[in-house]
Amino acid sequence: MAAAAPTSRGHGLLGYGPTALALALFIWFLGFLPVVSAGQAASWAVPWIPVLGIDLAFRIDGLSLTFALLISGIGTLVLLYANSYLTGDPQFDRFVLFLTSFMLAMLGLVLADDLIVLFVFWELTTITSYLLIGYGHDSEKSRRNALQALFLTGAGALAFLAGAILLGEAAGTYRISEVLAQGKAIQDHPHFTAILILVFLGALTKSAQVPFHFWLPNAMAAPTPVSAFLHSATMVKAGVYLLARLHPAMSGGDLWLYTLTILGVVTAVFASLLALRQTDLKQALAYTTLMALGTLVMLLGQDSGYAMTAFATFLIVHSLYKAALFLVVGNLDAATGTRETDALGGLGRVLPMTALAAALAGMSMAGLPPFLGFIGKELTYAGMLQVASFPVILSIMALLANGLILAVASVVAIRPFWSARQPKTPVKNAIPWTMAAGPVVLAVLGTIFGIMPGLLQNTLVAPTVLSLTGDIAETKQLKLWAGVNLPLFLSLATFVLGGLFYAWHATLRARLAMLDRLPNLDEAWDRFMASIKTFAIALTSRIQTGRMTDYMAVTFSTIAIGLIATVLLRGLPPLSPSFADVTPIHLALIGLLLSGTFMATITRKRIAAIAALGVVGIGVALVFIFFSAPDVAITQLLVEVLVVVLVAIVMLQLPRLRDYPNRFRPGHAVIAAGVGGSVTLVLLAILSTPLDRRLTTFFETASWPEAFGRNIVNVILVDFRALDTFGEVAVVVVAAIASIALLRQNRKGRS
Amino acid sequence: MNSIILIAGTRYLSALLILFSIYALLRGHNEPGGGFIGGLIGSTGFILYAIACGTDQARRALRARPETVAMIGLAIALGAGLSAALFGDVFFTGQWLFLGATETEKGLPVSTVLAFDVGVYMAVFGSILGLVFAMEEEI
Numbered sequence: 001m002a003a004a005a006p007t008s009r010g011h012g013l014l015g016y017g018p019t020a021l022a023l024a025l026f027i028w029f030l031g032f033l034p035v036v037s038a039g040q041a042a043s044w045a046v047p048w049i050p051v052l053g054i055d056l057a058f059r060i061d062g063l064s065l066t067f068a069l070l071i072s073g074i075g076t077l078v079l080l081y082a083n084s085y086l087t088g089d090p091q092f093d094r095f096v097l098f099l100t101s102f103m104l105a106m107l108g109l110v111l112a113d114d115l116i117v118l119f120v121f122w123e124l125t126t127i128t129s130y131l132l133i134g135y136g137h138d139s140e141k142s143r144r145n146a147l148q149a150l151f152l153t154g155a156g157a158l159a160f161l162a163g164a165i166l167l168g169e170a171a172g173t174y175r176i177s178e179v180l181a182q183g184k185a186i187q188d189h190p191h192f193t194a195i196l197i198l199v200f201l202g203a204l205t206k207s208a209q210v211p212f213h214f215w216l217p218n219a220m221a222a223p224t225p226v227s228a229f230l231h232s233a234t235m236v237k238a239g240v241y242l243l244a245r246l247h248p249a250m251s252g253g254d255l256w257l258y259t260l261t262i263l264g265v266v267t268a269v270f271a272s273l274l275a276l277r278q279t280d281l282k283q284a285l286a287y288t289t290l291m292a293l294g295t296l297v298m299l300l301g302q303d304s305g306y307a308m309t310a311f312a313t314f315l316i317v318h319s320l321y322k323a324a325l326f327l328v329v330g331n332l333d334a335a336t337g338t339r340e341t342d343a344l345g346g347l348g349r350v351l352p353m354t355a356l357a358a359a360l361a362g363m364s365m366a367g368l369p370p371f372l373g374f375i376g377k378e379l380t381y382a383g384m385l386q387v388a389s390f391p392v393i394l395s396i397m398a399l400l401a402n403g404l405i406l407a408v409a410s411v412v413a414i415r416p417f418w419s420a421r422q423p424k425t426p427v428k429n430a431i432p433w434t435m436a437a438g439p440v441v442l443a444v445l446g447t448i449f450g451i452m453p454g455l456l457q458n459t460l461v462a463p464t465v466l467s468l469t470g471d472i473a474e475t476k477q478l479k480l481w482a483g484v485n486l487p488l489f490l491s492l493a494t495f496v497l498g499g500l501f502y503a504w505h506a507t508l509r510a511r512l513a514m515l516d517r518l519p520n521l522d523e524a525w526d527r528f529m530a531s532i533k534t535f536a537i538a539l540t541s542r543i544q545t546g547r548m549t550d551y552m553a554v555t556f557s558t559i560a561i562g563l564i565a566t567v568l569l570r571g572l573p574p575l576s577p578s579f580a581d582v583t584p585i586h587l588a589l590i591g592l593l594l595s596g597t598f599m600a601t602i603t604r605k606r607i608a609a610i611a612a613l614g615v616v617g618i619g620v621a622l623v624f625i626f627f628s629a630p631d632v633a634i635t636q637l638l639v640e641v642l643v644v645v646l647v648a649i650v651m652l653q654l655p656r657l658r659d660y661p662n663r664f665r666p667g668h669a670v671i672a673a674g675v676g677g678s679v680t681l682v683l684l685a686i687l688s689t690p691l692d693r694r695l696t697t698f699f700e701t702a703s704w705p706e707a708f709g710r711n712i713v714n715v716i717l718v719d720f721r722a723l724d725t726f727g728e729v730a731v732v733v734v735a736a737i738a739s740i741a742l743l744r745q746n747r748k749g750r751s
Numbered sequence: 752m753n754s755i756i757l758i759a760g761t762r763y764l765s766a767l768l769i770l771f772s773i774y775a776l777l778r779g780h781n782e783p784g785g786g787f788i789g790g791l792i793g794s795t796g797f798i799l800y801a802i803a804c805g806t807d808q809a810r811r812a813l814r815a816r817p818e819t820v821a822m823i824g825l826a827i828a829l830g831a832g833l834s835a836a837l838f839g840d841v842f843f844t845g846q847w848l849f850l851g852a853t854e855t856e857k858g859l860p861v862s863t864v865l866a867f868d869v870g871v872y873m874a875v876f877g878s879i880l881g882l883v884f885a886m887e888e889e890i
């Protein structure tokens with residue numbers, strides 16, 4: 001990715017500016033810690049769409065603040081890192097714009113206190129994520145993976161929008177804090193199951209749970225800072241955030257419990273198996289992210305204080321160590337040019353700062369004491385043992401997943417640096433301090449919080465649990481030594497299991513290759529997309545024949561069928577055609593119209609056909625004049641003139657009518673008769689019903705006093721209905737300019 | 752087309768058509784006419800000129816590109832609608848000023864409605880003319 005050797009200067013102000021913005025936001029959010037740790041919340045609201053009851057409402061409580069600090073804090077470090085990582089990249093301006101926009105959208109998402117506002121930011125993160133995955137847009141694979149993520153999370157977002165609207169209507173308010181204030185009352189609503197399923201679809205696609213998991217490893221096509229930020233620390237947790245946000249109102253039922261627990265556990269175990277299977281370090285980390293998301297989702301399925309405390313802790317732990325490790329892998333890539341686990345070795349002394357960060361973050365990920373990861377894991381075990389229905393199975397699954405993750409952590413964080421058996425990898429580029437700072441700061445934070453968990457206990461964990469349960473007393477203590485209990489034994493078992501997995505990881509990896517033969521949703525996705533394309537091509541070639549005759553046949557048959565169907569279904573009022581007022585002039589007019597029409601259908605010369613149509617047009621204009629609609633008549637006449645001019649120009653290019661076989665076309669005759677007959681019937685029906693003169697009377701009386709005009713038609717056009725006229729004129733201009741462009745295109749094609 | 756009679760006739764007819772189109776535009780509020788009709792008549796004036804003397808001559812006579820005329824017309828129409836906001840009224844509320852109005856005389860009415868109609872005139876005029884010129888040149 002990096003075109004040139006990374007330097008600490010990078011792109012100068014273009015890189016430092018956004019970093020400073022992120023840092024300022026981080027500091028600003030830190031200022032809310034006293035309010036939030038006191039159990040309060042800060043909120044703002046500006047009316048946005050008052051008709052629909054939608055406000056631009058934001059609220060900072062424990063859960064929001066935890067996320068906001070993670071987003072802005074990790075954002076600062078990642079932006080600093082990316083500036084050096086992409087040194088010399090000519091499109092860095094674009095990149096930093098996308099990344100900064102993403103950060104702001106993500107902050108909006110976690111602070112939003114309105115369901116619709118939350119949805120808007122949710123979509124913004126989807127779009128910026130799409131742009132960032134597809135950043136290397138000259139690679140077909142990047143584009144495909146970006147589209148896959150966009151379609152999948154976008155489809156989920158639509159489901160979420162439907163769910164949000166249903167929820168808002170069911171609760172009578174779109175303000176999230178007001179929905180939550182109603183407690184679990186929403187669960188008695190008849191639409192609750194539908195709401196829950198729709199919200200699940202949105203959250204589980206965004207957070208890449210099985211069976212929607214396949215987009216996340218593919219999203220690693222993005223540059224490494226993006227993977228660290230979006231696809232491990234923040235965006236993929238948006239789904240988790242949504243579930244956590246709605247947890248107080250929606251949890252507790254069987255559907256909630258079983259869906260989240262089962263999907264979470266399956267995702268966690270499946271992902272940790274696949275993580276060990278990978279040889280690319282970044283891919284391995286991608287799968288461990290899936291495992292973490294699975295664990296978080298599973299914890300949210302529960303209600304117990306242990307599970308909620310574990311959720312809050314694990315959320316923070318995971319963001320710290322996973323972002324650090326992604327940046328470490330980025331450093332390895334930048335320094336050596338490879339991310340393959342078997343090619344990397346002996347780097348501990350060459351890249352000391354990166355090695356230090358890797359070791360600290362890796363041990364936190366492995367769940368070793370005294371790191372925060374250990375506390376997170378203990379709490380997770382405690383949370384699982386609290387589950388009423390099947391604690392044993394859950395604990396065994398979690399044990400398996402954690403053991404595997406320990407092995408993966410060793411492969412990623414220890415082996416490339418310290419393993420004696422690995423070949424020494426030559427280092428091409430030095431790592432500037434800006435790229436070492438990110439992983440070191442994150443890893444050291446994980447260590448400090450592990451040794452002094454009290455720093456997190458009341459500042460972030462307890463307020464988050466308050467957001468989740470509504471009761472701060474549910475918070476459990478974060479401590480390294482919780483006494484001799486079952487979670488401790490499970491931890492010890494994890495270490496043993498993880499050690500064994502690491503010792504035999506090469507063998508295991510070969511065995512796990514059989515997982516590749518499982519039904520692969522990624523390939524199914526490609527087939528699905530290909531089938532859509534095939535269908536679209538088949539449909540287009542059927543509909544868009546490129547023959548004017550076909551288009552006109554379709555248009556007029558549709559009109560005829562619509563009118564005939566209406567007449568058949570709704571019936572006709574009694575028709576009372578009156579011939580009393582018919583004068584010889586009217587009869588002559590009818591004769592003119594009929595003869596023009598007849599001439600147009602039988603003539604063998606185009607110019608004669610055009611002239612005959614002109615006769616029809618002028619006949620219609622005469623009708624308007626007889627029945628006193630001079631404006632319409634003038635317009636009709638002018639349009640007739642223009643049509644003759646335009647057609648005469650085009651006609652020079654058309655083949656002569658004489659070259660077509662002169663035969664009767666029954667299909668066209670049926671369509672013509674259908675349109676003519678049905679329009680006549682409908683017109684007679686309209687004339688047979690009494691005319692509603694209310695509008696006419698209004699315009700007649702209002703035209704002069706209100707709009708100072710006596711020509712009612714024109715007054716309607718330019719005053720009463722000026723907006724409509726403006727729209728029509730805009731359409732005329734746009735159509736003309738489009739046609740001109742098409743005509744010019746034609747010339748380009750010829751020359 | 753190289754018809755001397757047509758070319759000679761066009762000089763007078765075009766000028767008359769364009770003059771008449773402006774007349775139709777201005778009388779539109781009280782008598783048959785208006786921006787749409789005016790624009791159509793005006794464009795036929797130039798189209799006739801283009802048929803008789805060629806589009807190059809017609810373009811030179813028009814000076815501005817017809818697409819530009821159409822866009823300016825659209826902008827004037829939109830501006831006339833937006834200007835209602837200056838007077839605290841709803842979008843596209845007509846604003847009227849009667850110049851030199853006295854107790855008995857109504858005065859000369861000037862209004863955003865007229866500006867709107869001028870915009871419509873230019874948009875229709877430019878669109879039709881641009882399309883016809885392009886067709887004449889490309890086909």
